Amino acid sequence: MKIAIPVKDESLTFFSNAGHTPKFAIYTQTGSGMFRSFKLDSIINNPRTDLDHDHAEEDHACDHAHDDEEHIAQHNKMGTALKGCNYVVVKKACKNTANSFTSQGIKLVKYNGESVLVDAILKETSAAFV
Numbered sequence: 001m002k003i004a005i006p007v008k009d010e011s012l013t014f015f016s017n018a019g020h021t022p023k024f025a026i027y028t029q030t031g032s033g034m035f036r037s038f039k040l041d042s043i044i045n046n047p048r049t050d051l052d053h054d055h056a057e058e059d060h061a062c063d064h065a066h067d068d069e070e071h072i073a074q075h076n077k078m079g080t081a082l083k084g085c086n087y088v089v090v091k092k093a094c095k096n097t098a099n100s101f102t103s104q105g106i107k108l109v110k111y112n113g114e115s116v117l118v119d120a121i122l123k124e125t126s127a128a129f130v
Contacts, residue, residue, distance in 0.1 A: 001029045002085040005118050012118040018090040019097035038122045047077040079104040
């Protein structure tokens with residue numbers, strides 16, 4: 001099973017706004033229950049080209065029109081890049097971001113905690129990965 005987590009950089013610091021994250025960390029889950037573990041497979045860049053990834057905004061709200069095809073196409077790049085993942089952990093995701101994932105069969109797992117450490121977030125949300 002593959003899980004994607006939005007991260008700031010290679011330090012694996014969680015980035016709360018999935019649509020504006022600079023990168024995604026991709027993990028494979030093995031085992032189950034108390035034997036569940038996660039292995040980092042790769043870190044990929046967010047493929048959106050309409051963002052300044054060096055100055056990504058965690059608190060940005062998507063305010064584009066619902067029919068802005070160019071903007072929606074930018075969001076859809078994320079779903080395509082994460083195709084093959086089963087889940088993506090998010091704290092915030094606008095409708096376009098959520099649609100980009102769900103259209104590829106990727107389920108969103110909401111994280112409401114305060115940790116910015118990916119290992120802790122994986123443990124806290126792991127019950128949702130079935």
